[in-house]
Amino acid sequence: MRTDIHVKYLDHPEIQEAEAILRSCVHCGFCTATCPTYQELGDERDGPRGRIYLIKQMLESGEVSEKSQTHLDRCLTCRSCETTCPSGVRYGRLADIGRGIMEQQLPRPGGQRLLRWVLRKVLPYPSRFGPLLALGRLGKPLLPAALAAKVPPAQQAGTWPATRHPRFMLALGGCAQSTATPNTNAAAARVLDRLGIRLQQAPDAGCCGAVSYHLSAHEEGLGFMRRNIDAWWPLIEAGAEAIVISASGCGAMVKEYGDKLREDPAYADKARRVSELARDLSEVLADEDLSRLGLAGQGRKTAVHCPCTLQHALGLGGQVEAILRKAGVELTPVKDGHLCCGSAGTYSVLQPTLSQQLLTNKLAALTAGDPEQIVTANVGCQLHLASKAQVPVKHWIELLDPRD
Template identity: 80%
Template sequence: MRTQINVKYLDHPDIQEADSILRSCVHCGFCTATCPTYQELGDERDGPRGRIYLIKQLLETGDITEKSQTHLDRCLTCRSCETTCPSGVKYGRLAEIGRGIMEEQLERPFKQKLARWLIRKVLPYSSRFGPLLRLGQIGRPLLPAALKAKVPEKQSAGSWPAPHHARRMLVLGGCAQPSATPNTNAAAARVLDKLGISLLVAPKAGCCGAVSYHLSAHEEGLDFMRRNIDAWWPHIEAGVEAIVISASGCGSMVKEYGEKLSQDSEYAAKAQRVSELAKDLGEVLIKEDLGQLQLQAKGLKTAVHCPCSLQHAQQLGGQVEQILQQAGIELTRTKDGHLCCGSAGTYSILQPELSQTLLTNKLEALTIDNPEQIVTANVGCQLHLGSKSPVPVKHWIELLDS
């Protein structure tokens, strides 16, 4: 694809990278076949190729319209297109750059600005999100059915083993997960403890930065990343083997810390080291002898939902299924596994109608073989699926915690 970048953007720090990505696209259209929003809406501008053209138009003309903004907002950034693309176009990165420029240049309506600001000021902070969630859970029985479904029932975490093994790993606590699904990391700690690994939490680490960064508040997102690096660094110097991340959306971001902070002279080297240590929980367990867990029950018929962040961003599709099958858990058939459930970080809040359509489609695809439960690898997907699922939805690590 030929480009002629507008002079007003030539000094932008990311413009050369954006130009390179644009030029790598051969506009073949393979990506449209696997794009959830294009499949649903049938509009070229609601597919990757169309959105690439919209970003190209922005960078060449210097202009962006509200209509173009709407099409870019509808993108899930699921990155299914990247898995499909024969040319290796880094669409997700191009979308980040394009949306960032768009956000600086085009004023949003007040309601949109307020919604995005509230999300950024509440969701990434456990001390703010947790109490609000608890209030919702207390009043849950009195809520209307539609709102009640969006408030997860209170979950007990259970015990967390004291660290006593020579092998030690860090775990990312995250922002929503400690309040909404606290059993996920606790179950991971118990499972790893049986495998001879102690899982440690750095109390000052929190949100991975994805919420702010994906809402185009890039500097704010980078500050979250720096805080996590500072919190983890003493443990890294003490020799932890890995930074384990049980939420695949967060894992995708932490693995990109090195890239995101590459121009920060103070943090670049540390960020790269953090990215090297970052491992999805499945990456850790697949290398261990799961026979040590001595699982007694084979469990219920289980459907696996592989989050977009796991299969497309981290390219780890099929790993969870392999682990569960090795553990003797019966997996049911599903279809359209490459398609997003509609959670996509804050997408389910900002694009509720389309998100609900994708959720309905995903649940139909996951339940074709009548599973008794659904498991996934990301807290956002877990809560989103659970809001409408006819069967319980869990994190897959809970099946190994017996």
């Protein structure tokens, strides 16, 4: 795709990267076949190819429109298009750059700005999100049905193993997961303990930066990344084998720290090392001898939801299923596993109507095999699915937890 960037953007620090991505697109349209929003809306501008043209138009004309912003807002950034694309177009990165420029050029209405600001100032901070979640649970009977469904029940994490194995890995505590589903990392710690691995959290680490970064507050997102690197670095120097991430959305971001901070002289080398050490929990389990867990399945038919970040961003589709089959779990078939559930970070809050349509479609696919439970690999998907599912929704590691 030929480009002719407008003079006003020539000095933009990310413009060369954006231009290279635009030029790699050959407009074949294969991406539209796997784009969830295009499948729902049937509008070229609500598919990857159309959005690429809208970003190109903005960068060449120097003009930004509310319509273009609306179509980019509707993008889930699920990156299913990247899995399909024969040319290797880095659409997710282009969308981040395009949205960031649009955010600077076109002020949003006050209500939208406020909602996005609240999401950035609450979700990444457990000390803020936790009390609000507790308050929501107390007032749940008084909330409207649609809002009450989004409030997850309190979850007990159980005991974190105190064993000090020679092998140790770091865990990303995260933000929403640490308060909404605290049993996920605790279960991971118990499973890894039985495999001879100590899982350790760095107290000063927190949100991976994805919430801010994907809401176009790029510098704020980079600040979260630097804080995590500072928190992890002494433990990395002490011999941590890996940084284990049980939320695939966070994992996709941490694996990009090296790229995001490559121009930062103080953090570039450390960020690259952190990205090298970052591993999704399924990657860790796939390399271990699971017979040591002594499992023979849980006796319950299970549907696996593979988050977009796990299959498209991390390229680990099918890995969780393979681990669970090895453990003896009976899996039910799931049609159209590549399509998004509609959670997509803050998408379910910012685009509630479209998000609910995608959720309905996903639950129909997941429950077609009459499972007794659903498991997933990302906290946002877990909470979103659980808000409407008629069967329990868990993180997949809980099926391997010796506590159960």
